[in-house]
Amino acid sequence: MTQARFKIVFDGELMPEMALETAKDNLARLFKSDRTRINSLFSGSTIAIKRNLQESEADQYLAALHRAGARARKEPDPGASLSLVEINTPTSAAAEPAHMSCPKCGQQQPKAAECMACGIVIAKYQARQASLAEQQSAAPAAPAEAAANSPYATPQAKVAEALPPVGELNVFTLDGRIGRLRYLAWSLVLTLAFAGVMAVVAIAASISDILGGLLAIGVVLGMLVVSVQIGAQRLHDIGWSAWLLLLNLVPIVNSLFWILMLVVPGSTGANRYGPPPPANSLAVRVLAGLFLTLLIGSLLSLFLGGFAMLGLALSGLELGALDTPAP
Template sequence: MSDNRFKIVFDGALLPGVESTTAKLNLAELFKSDVEAIEKLFTGRPVALKRDLSRSDAETYLTALKNAGVDARIESEQPVAFSLAEAHETDSGASDLSRPAASPYAPPRAAVGDDLPEFATLNAFTIHGRIGRLRYLAWTLVLTVALLVASGIIATASFAVATASPTAGVILGSLLGFALFVALVWVSVQIGVQRLHDLGWSGWLYLLNLVPFVNSIFPLLLLVLPGNTGANQYGAPPPRNSTAVKVLASLWLAFIPLMLIIVLALGMNGYLDQLEANVDSSYESSSINADDDTDQSVIVEEEDTQSADEAAEPVDSPEQ
């Protein structure tokens, strides 16, 4: 009578609070393997990590796996029944000698992870998937150009309606502008979340753009930090950058300094206009003060003349 045998089964589940990247690194160290081979175990399908174990050995393996952060389980091996009829039938049948005989206790030979694609599928209108730095720049440039074109169309339509009815033009422009703003925010969030996934970060970190001072640094991190080279907890890596992506990213990188120059030029023009207005205001004030001084001097001269005339009048003598 033989003892019951057990196997360790893993279906990709992790213990609460354990990151996927940490668990993969721990498993790679435990099995003395590389991370790419371990990633093939995280497909969601049950995989027998170890077979033909006694109960005590299975408990030991299970403890080591739980320490690595994975939620594995112990299952009983299915007993194999042999019969003489099946054996005779197998021996008499045609056999393929080039293929080794399958053992019920052999490790699984299925290519675990074949369902995992080499590259992720690109889709700008989703919060799933990953995109790299250059593709993030390219998609942002396309979004900006689309925003400018849509804004021009809305302004033209609103002006055309306002010529007939100003109130209708204002209402139409406000509604279309609000719809455009919502669409812009929605697509921007989706693209930003995919960029965060490429870094291995949670998409909720995109809310840091709402924090003062942080929102001036956080977008730069999305442009500078490189993504994970292989698959991470958010899926396979993005495809390689095409020529169009590289060209658009280069245009955007050239567009950013141009925008800075335009902003600085506008600011300088505003400063010069303000300075000129202050100079004109000071000149007008000085002119008004000079006019006031002239008027006062004229009044004083008139008073002095009047006093002199009064003094020059003859005085009647007593004899008269």
């Protein structure tokens, strides 16, 4: 008895709470394809993504597509069991149905020699599928090579590859993701390291102005590069592009944007920049709290200092008004 075969079909629907752009990025990464081909999956018509699968294989593909955000479904694939004998069997015109289903993409249409959706010549496609089935039964050790020769072969990428549960941490890279607390902790460590290295540069400057100047330029450029790398990973965690760091060059906007980087939470699961970062350690939480304490203390000092200067200015105006002789 021939084992039932299945196909995976998709009509553009998404899983609950899944954004369209995120689903497209996940599918592009899953199929190892470009966004142009992925966009064609969301044309609104029903498309057969994978055909001629055993039930276990179909379930595996279906689970991977659901994780990526595509609400695909599994359906029986009657076209996979066609043979040349069935194709060449004559039938009467009265028995032929008025409509047909494309054996490749499943498009429902009036009976015709070609599919209106994918454009295949149906008879040639069925003959080729039957020939491939006979080759696979005659030489089961090389099914992939036979399928690769078909002009209608479906993508061979393994879609069941799962992302790791959490990403790897690396300060010196533009890839990956970090959360808000780790961003604060790494920024504090970078600031302290910069202060320590600048103390050494000051000693070198006392010996030679040229040497001190060159070292200072190198240290500043190094800190700028690492700051960009840390900021890029923070933006990736939110799901934003690292190019938004250019907003730091705009006055006033840069302060508001930095606050957004500290306030907006990251994506709960994987996004187009990779899996979520690892959980925060105790050291990360302590360093982040210390950074916030120093930041709040500095802001309070500036506020109180400005308030005191304003009070002195007002007092000076009052004294000046008292010293002015009456007319």
